[in-house]
Amino acid sequence: MFEGLMILIVCGGDDPGGAQLRRFGAEAGLLIAADRGARYCLAAGLAPDVVVGDMDSLAPVELDELAGRGARLVRHRPDKDQTDSQLAVDLALEQSPASICLLGAAGDRLDHSLANIHLLLRAARRGVAARLITGAGDELFLVGGEFELTSCAGRTVSILPFAGRASGVTLEGFRYPLNEAVMEPWEPYGVSNVIESARAVIRVRAGWLLIMLLRPDLA
Template identity: 40%
Template sequence: MSNCSNHEPSEGVSWSRAILFANGSVPDAKSLDLAIADTDWLVGVDGGTEHCLAMGLAPHVVVGDMDSLAGEQRARLTREGVRMDVHPVAKDKTDLELAMDLAVAESVCEVLVVGVWGGRLDQSLANMLLLGRYAGRLRVRFTDGKEHGAVLVGEDELEIQGAQGSVCSLVPVSGLVDRVTVEGMQYPLHNALIHQGDTLAVSNRITSSRASVGIGQGILVVVWFGE
C-alpha cells in the first residue's frame, strides 16, 4: 500500500503547470514547499522520481530510460497505475529533455524543475542550456529548495519576493541580453547590455522585499539563494 497521494484536476480543467522531478541534488526533499495545486502535473524524471516520493506524492508519469530508478520503486508505481514512459538507454535526448517534451505536448503554461543540477558538471551545464532553449515555449522556473531560479526570454520580467539579503546572479545563455533592468538590489542596472560570458551581474544582493529583473531581448538565467 502506498503512502503517497495523487491528485487530478477538476473535471473540465487542464494541467496548468508541470513539476519535473529531475535526478539532481535536492538537499531536503521532504521539506520542499512547492505550493502544489490540483492543476499541477507531476513528472518523475527517472531517478528524480525519488524526490517526488520523498514528499509523499505519487507522480502522474515517470519518464526516462529507468537506469537510475530502483526496480522495486518502478514495479510498485506500475502496480499503482502510474504511467511509465520508458525509453532505451541509447537515445538522442537526456531524460530531462524527454520530460520537457512531454510538458510541451501536454500544453502546460509553466514548468518547475526540481533538482536541475548537482553531481555531474556536464549534466548541470547541459540542463541550464536546455531550460533556456525551452523558455520560448514555456515559463521556466527551477529549485532545489535552497537555490531558486527562472529563465527570462525576449521581453520578460521577473519579480522576486521575500528574499531580502539573498545573493542573486544573472547569467546570459544567449549571445547577448539587451535592456537589462535590475531594481531592489545592491547594484541596480538600467537598460544594460550583457554579453554571454560577462560577469557584470554575478553576486548581486537583494536589498528589498520585492526585487525585479527585466530584459528586452535575449535569454537570461536568474538565480537566487535562500530557504
Template identity: 40%
Template sequence: MKFLILANGEYGELDWYRKQQGFDRVICADAGASMALQIGIEPQLVIGDLDSIGKKELEQLKTAGCRFLVYPVEKDYTDTHLALMLAEKEGATEVTVWGGTGSRLDHTLGSIFSAAVLAEQGIAVRFASPAQMIYLVCDELRLPGCPGETVSVMALVGRARGVTLEGFYYPLSGVTLETRSTLGVSNVITTPDPLIRVEQGILTVFHYPTVKKRSEAGGQSGGW
C-alpha cells in the first residue's frame, strides 16, 4: 500500500503537490492537516498532539469523516515519527512524506532517521518536494532524473557498503561510504534514470531536479 504523510515542514509551490496522485492512504502529522486542506486533500487520519490546528480546520476534518489519534504535547516522539510508525503498523509498502524537511534541521534529521526504521523493513521511503527529493535506499534505486541534475549520496547510519553508481559523472563501484565522508556529495546525472545500488546499510540519496550542473565543472565534493 502506498501511504502519503503530510508533516508540518516547508512545502514551496503547492500546485506541484496537487499533480501528485496514486496514494492509498493519507495520514497527516498535526498541522500537516492544514496543508492537506490547502492542497485539496482529505486525509483519512490525523495524528499528533493537535496543538497547531485551528478549530475551523478541525471541524472541517471531522465533517469529512477524518479519524484522529491524539497524543499529549509532552511525548517521546515527534508527530512525524508517530505518523511513520503508524504507516508501518498499517502495512505500508511505500511511504512518501511531504513537508518532512525545512528550516528546523533537528526536525529534518529526526524525520529522516526515524524513517530509517521503515527502510530497514523493506518499505520504500522518500521525502518529496518540488525542489528536493530524498530517498532512503537499502538495496537498489532507479532514480527518476535527467542529465545535468545534482545528486548526493551519503551513508545514513555508520557505513553503507557496496555502493554502486551508474549513469553519473562520478561513477562508483562497490565502494564503502561512511557517515562522516562527503565523497558522494555533488554528483551529476549523465544518463536518464541512473542506477544507485547499496549492498549493506542505508544510503540517503538527495536529488535536486532544479539544480543543474555542467558535468565537467568542479570536483565531486564541490560546493560548500
C-alpha cells in the first residue's frame, strides 16, 4: 500500500504470530523490536536489527541470544516518560523511512492499544505513513489529505475523525458516500462502511481520519 523503505516495529502487545511476522518482516528494510516484541521475533525465527526499551520483559538468556544474533540493544530506564513503542517509533523516524508498520501493538491492555494508535499521528506529523496491523489482520492508518484504496472492493471499513474534527470529508466508491462532510469525534457515523469500487477515494480538507480496514473475511 505504501512505497519506499518500510520499517517494521514489533511491539509487546498480543503475539502477532510467526506467519504475520515473517510476511511483513520480508518486506521490511529494518526490523525494530520494542522490548517483549523481541521475544515474538525470536519465536518466529527472526532476528531484530534493534531492540529498544527498558528490557523488563526479556530474560537475560533472551538478551544474550539477541546480542549474539547481531541485534543492537538500546536500553532505557524503567522510570521513563515514553512507552517502549514510542521509543521504537522515534528510533524509526530517525531513519527517515517512507513508512512504518506496527505489529503486536494491540492487545488486552486497552490503554496501550490506544496509545499505540496515537503513535500513528506521531509519525504522520513527521510526514511518514504509518499503519498498525492487528493480530486478526485488521489494518489501521491515518489519512490527512487524499488517499486511494485499490483492490479492496467488498471489504468493510470504518472511518472516524481522529484527534478532533475532520471537515471537508469526501468518500467516493463507498456504499455510503460523503461529500464535503463534517465528522465530529462524538458522532461516529463512519463505522462499518463498505468499499464498492475497485478504486475508492478518501479525502479530507482539514483534520485527520482514522481508517480501520477490516480483514477481507469480515463483512
